[in-house]
Amino acid sequence: MRKKVSVVLGGAGFLGSHLVDRLLKEGHRVIAIDNYITGTPKNLRHLRNNPSFKLVKQDVTNYISVPGRVDFVFNFASPASPIDYLQFPIQTLKVGALGTHRALGLAKKKKATFLLASTSEVYGDPLVHPQAEDYWGNVNPIGPRGVYDEAKRFAEAMTMAYHRAHGVDTRIVRIFNTYGPRMRLEDGRVVPAFISQALKGKPLTVFGDGLQTRSFCFVSDLMEGIYRLALSDENDPVNVGNPGEMTVLDFARVILKLTGSRSRIEHEPLPVDDPKVRQPDISRARKHLGWEPRVSLEEGMRVTIDYFKATIRPVRSRVKMF
Numbered sequence: 001m002r003k004k005v006s007v008v009l010g011g012a013g014f015l016g017s018h019l020v021d022r023l024l025k026e027g028h029r030v031i032a033i034d035n036y037i038t039g040t041p042k043n044l045r046h047l048r049n050n051p052s053f054k055l056v057k058q059d060v061t062n063y064i065s066v067p068g069r070v071d072f073v074f075n076f077a078s079p080a081s082p083i084d085y086l087q088f089p090i091q092t093l094k095v096g097a098l099g100t101h102r103a104l105g106l107a108k109k110k111k112a113t114f115l116l117a118s119t120s121e122v123y124g125d126p127l128v129h130p131q132a133e134d135y136w137g138n139v140n141p142i143g144p145r146g147v148y149d150e151a152k153r154f155a156e157a158m159t160m161a162y163h164r165a166h167g168v169d170t171r172i173v174r175i176f177n178t179y180g181p182r183m184r185l186e187d188g189r190v191v192p193a194f195i196s197q198a199l200k201g202k203p204l205t206v207f208g209d210g211l212q213t214r215s216f217c218f219v220s221d222l223m224e225g226i227y228r229l230a231l232s233d234e235n236d237p238v239n240v241g242n243p244g245e246m247t248v249l250d251f252a253r254v255i256l257k258l259t260g261s262r263s264r265i266e267h268e269p270l271p272v273d274d275p276k277v278r279q280p281d282i283s284r285a286r287k288h289l290g291w292e293p294r295v296s297l298e299e300g301m302r303v304t305i306d307y308f309k310a311t312i313r314p315v316r317s318r319v320k321m322f
């Protein structure tokens with residue numbers, strides 16, 4: 001049988017690179033495209049001699065040209081941490097809007113299945129809890145987070161328009177907080193922030209009173225959900241995340257326990273429009289994909305902490321050389 005061909009936009013990022021690995025494992029040929037503004041080719045270094053894999057440096061807001069047949073287009077290109085999209089607000093809007101348009105154009109031309117990496121941020125600071133897919137959200141369009149939330153909301157609208165108007169076979173996954181190896185140590189998200197602070201003996205910076213909640217999913221569970229969604233016939237958005245909800249303060253305590261760190265907890269101001277609660281309702285994923293998360297927070301965090309230990313160590317030894 002002919003190998004399936006997948007194009008992964010944002011393939012050098014945290015999630016994109018895990019998706020590339022998963023698709024290669026499933027026997028696909030994979031072309032990853034990334035401009036490296038938040039991703040890095042290091043995330044794909046282990047694949048450099050793999051004949052089924054190709055990495056192309058390109059900004060996907062420009063015309064995307066891929067020779068030959070394509071079966072799947074996965075759109076994972078976007079800054080995805082609050083400090084990244086505050087640093088790159090216009091790129092974030094452009095990649096969600098123009099990049100998604102390009103990606104849909106590619107899928108249409110190739111008669112490929114298109115999958116959009118959307119986000120729990122489409123629910124904004126939610127007034128409904130937990131969040132099911134039929135909730136329309138509570139987003140501030142002009143706040144600093146709006147660049148990401150509105151770009152993804154536009155991307156969802158564009159995806160549904162291509163589905164309805166052009167008959168493109170589309171999928172939308174709404175991804176909730178996900179963690180695992182290959183997150184950038186300095187990306188500012190709570191998982192790498194707390195782990196690196198704990199490992200370096202620095203105070204853990206809890207924003208606000210820390211009573212805001214999040215629900216953390218290990219990356220391998222997320223990839224399983226996304227792969228199942230790609231193979232399904234579900235055109236409506238599907239939440240994929242772990243419903244295990246906890247406060248940010250309790251999460252800080254978990255990290256202190258798992259790292260054995262004696263760091264203090266320090267409070268810093270809460271960022272503007274920081275959602276007060278977040279927890280996925282995964283009934284749709286359970287029903288249509290037969291999916292639910294398998295990896296416990298402790299198991300997943302141990303793997304992630306080991307990854308961060310290994311990435312912090314070389315930095316220390318480099319510093320010693322001077």
Ligand code: UDP
Nearest residue numbers: 082188189190191193205206207212248274
């Ligand atoms: N947060 C925190 N300290 C940090 C980084 C984040 O208390 O050093 C909080 C942040 O305010 C939010 C939660 O942790 O309430 C999750 O933040 P993250 O940046 O990981 O992503 P978000 O879920 O807000 O998109």
